Amino acid sequence: xxxxxxxxxxxxxxxxxxxxxxxxxxxxxxxxxxxxxxxxxxxxxxxxxxxxxxxxxxxxxxxxxxxxxxxxxxxxxxxxxxxxxxxxxxxxxxxxxxxxxxxxxxxxxxxxxxxxxxxxxxxxxxxxxxxxxxxxxxxxxxxxxxxxxxxxxxxxxxxxxxxxxxxxxxxxxxxxxxxxxxxxxxxxxxxxxxxxxxxxxxxxxxxxxxxxxxxxxxxxxxxxxxxxxxxxxxxxxxxxxxxxxxxxxxxxxxxxxxxxxxxxxxxxxxxxxxxxxxxxxxxxxxxxxxxxxxxxxxxxxxxxxxxxxxxxxxxxxxxxxxxxxxxxxxxxxxxxxxxxxxxxxxxxxxx
Numbered sequence: 160x161x162x163x164x165x166x167x168x169x170x171x172x173x174x175x176x177x178x179x180x181x182x183x184x185x186x187x188x189x190x191x192x193x194x195x196x197x198x199x200x201x202x203x204x205x206x207x208x209x210x211x212x213x214x215x216x217x218x219x220x221x222x223x224x225x226x227x228x229x230x231x232x233x234x235x236x237x238x239x240x241x242x243x244x245x246x247x248x249x250x251x252x253x254x255x256x257x258x259x260x261x262x263x264x265x266x267x268x269x270x271x272x273x274x275x276x277x278x279x280x281x282x283x284x285x286x287x288x289x290x291x292x293x294x295x296x297x298x299x300x301x302x303x304x305x306x307x308x309x310x311x312x313x314x315x316x317x318x319x320x321x322x323x324x325x326x327x328x329x330x331x332x333x334x335x336x337x338x339x340x341x342x343x344x345x346x347x348x349x350x351x352x353x354x355x356x357x358x359x360x361x362x363x364x365x366x367x368x369x370x371x372x373x374x375x376x377x378x379x380x381x382x383x384x385x386x387x388x389x390x391x392x393x394x395x396x397x398x399x400x401x402x403x404x405x406x407x408x409x410x411x412x413x414x415x416x417x418x419x420x421x422x423x424x425x426x427x428x429x430x431x432x433x434x435x436x437x438x439x440x441x442x443x444x445x446x447x448x449x450x451x452x453x454x455x456x457x458x459x460x461x462x463x464x465x466x467x468x469x470x471x472x473x474x475x476x477x478x479x480x481x482x483x484x485x486x487x488x489x490x491x492x493x494x495x496x497x498x499x500x501x502x503x504x505x506x507x508x509x510x
Contacts, residue, residue, distance in 0.1 A: 164344035172350035174484035200445035203301035229481035370412035372421030373405030458503035
């Protein structure tokens with residue numbers, strides 16, 4: 160008998176499995192390594208100040224130190240670098256944006272995160288100049304793809320990973336938990352990303368999904384950037400000297416496959432950002448598990464307490480994931496009650 164069976168081993172499932180196992184529990188994971196899972200396509204950005212109005216990301220003062228310590232602990236356990244602190248150079252496209260940025264710089268609550276002194280470094284030789292620049296401090300890039308791949312190896316080596324996709328018709332609810340084939344567990348947690356929309360137990364939750372398309376590119380020899388740039392697109396340096404370029408948002412997608420329209424958008428906006436040539440090494444797409452109120456989905460099913468959900472991390476999963484995985488692990492162990500801001504009970508019919 161397992162203590163927990165997790166469905167999905169993207170970022171949400173990997174973090175929750177890691178924390179529950181660290182707490183001493185027996186955890187099984189069911190996952191088929193979807194190549195277009197959102198974690199496999201994401202850049203793993205942690206951006207403390209976002210949006211057109213340059214506001215601090217929700218609860219970033221709590222999330223950032225917790226994310227840093229969690230990823231550092233995982234680095235130590237897995238023996239690979241995962242967490243890279245990076246400045247984010249932010250393009251300002253008008254005098255209005257510049258004035259708003261300077262206003263934020265004068266706000267004591269933002270001083271740890273933004274500056275009006277933005278050193279462009281190598282970007283200065285190749286950038287299509289906007290009106291001005293600002294710098295976001297405390298940003299990071301997390302190698303989330305490496306994290307889930309390496310942690311998958313750990314789970315496999317210890318006999319905790321089952322390589323298959325969930326067949327809901329095979330799931331049997333029992334008095335003391337769940338049974339799925341030969342797997343028995345006291346608690347099942349769905350961490351399946353946007354596929355929750357097909358889950359018969361949780362599909363009525365308002366998880367909408369946003370599709371994003373990205374490039375992995377290489378620039379010519381001698382063109383090398385070591386900071387993140389947010390201009391028309393994000394440019395994120397990767398460990399192998401390639402760069403992640405993205406991303407668009409499409410809420411009216413027909414499939415999770417890359418499209419010619421997405422390729423055109425990325426090519427056009429990269430050329431509107433940098434003047435240097437580039438080689439596209441990969442064009443990828445995935446659907447982010449987003450929620451209408453942009454808050455994660457945590458909780459037990461109101462009729463079937465042996466079923467739970469940890470989902471909805473969306474585009475900010477790298478920063479949201481560690482804190483809320485810890486919170487949910489504590490809840491599952493009855494150490495705390497759920498924060499009402501993330502509890503699925505905030506939606507009608509889910510109390």
